[in-house]
Structure formats: C-alpha cells, structure tokens
Amino acid sequence: MDKRFRTSTADGAVVEFGLVRHALLSRLEAGIIRREEICDAHPELLRAAKNLGRMTGDVCPVCDEVDLVEVTYVFGARLPAGGTCPTTRAELLKLERREEPVQCYAVEVCTGCNFHHLARKWVAGGRRARRTQTQKKANQ
Numbered sequence: 832m833d834k835r836f837r838t839s840t841a842d843g844a845v846v847e848f849g850l851v852r853h854a855l856l857s858r859l860e861a862g863i864i865r866r867e868e869i870c871d872a873h874p875e876l877l878r879a880a881k882n883l884g885r886m887t888g889d890v891c892p893v894c895d896e897v898d899l900v901e902v903t904y905v906f907g908a909r910l911p912a913g914g915t916c917p918t919t920r921a922e923l924l925k926l927e928r929r930e931e932p933v934q935c936y937a938v939e940v941c942t943g944c945n946f947h948h949l950a951r952k953w954v955a956g957g958r959r960a961r962r963t964q965t966q967k968k969a970n971q
C-alpha cells in the first residue's frame with residue numbers, strides 16, 4: 832500500500848490544512864480545548880481508518896503512541912452520498928479522471944485515541960479529464 836496518495840495529478844490546487852492542525856494542537860496544549868473535542872472520530876471513520884487507512888509515517892501528535900493513517904474520501908455525481916474511499920492509488924486516479932468533477936478529502940486518523948483532522952482537500956475530474964480521454968482516443 833502506498834504511504835500517501837500523491838495529489839499532483841489533481842486538476843485544482845490542493846488545499847493543505849497543516850496550519851489548522853497546528854492551531855488545533857496549540858489550543859489543546861494551552862488547555863483552550865479538551866482532548867475529547869478533537870479525539871471524537873466517528874465510528875465509520877475509524878472503521879475506514881482500520882480497514883483502508885494508509886500509514887502516514889507520522890506518529891499521532893495527540894497521544895504520541897499510534898501512527899496516524901490517512902483515509903481519502905471522494906464525493907461526486909454517481910458516487911455514494913457518503914463518498915467513496917479508494918483503497919489504492921490506481922483507484923483514486925480512476926476517480927480523479929472521471930468526467931464529472933469530484934471532491935477529494937484526505938483525513939488523518941489515529942486509531943489509538945480517535946484524533947482526526949482534515950489534512951487536505953482538492954478537486955479533480957471534469958472537463959480536463961474528458962479532454963485527456965479524447966486525446967487518448969484520437970491517438971489510438
């Protein structure tokens with residue numbers, strides 16, 4: 832399994848949420864927020880993290896015990912309302928090349944203390960993917 836999905840093929844800019852996470856952790860350290868407030872991953876998310884999560888290579892910044900895993904959710908037309916979780920890079924690329932635009936969210940989860948946080952989001956698919964496919968057909 833890949834360590835992390837690369838998102839360089841994505842059409843739009845990737846929005847990174849590292850600063851949000853940093854702010855969250857600072858507030859936790861300062862005692863402004865309680866650990867339970869940021870360690871409340873939904874059971875569905877935890878299940879996805881256990882079954883499909885990819886190791887990020889980072890230790891959870893909250894409990895400092897368990898490695899964070901990353902789960903990617905993809906939303907778009909003709910996809911399940913709750914989004915779909917690609918399990919391989921190939922699967923993600925296929926979703927990113929759909930004719931319809933898709934919204935992708937990468938969530939970091941700790942299955943030890945239930946810390947979770949949105950790491951990145953990006954959009955893919957849509958017109959550019961269609962054009963690429965048309966070009967491919969023309970070249971065949």
Ligand SMILES: [Zn+2]
Nearest residue numbers: 891894941944
């Ligand atoms: Zn943790």
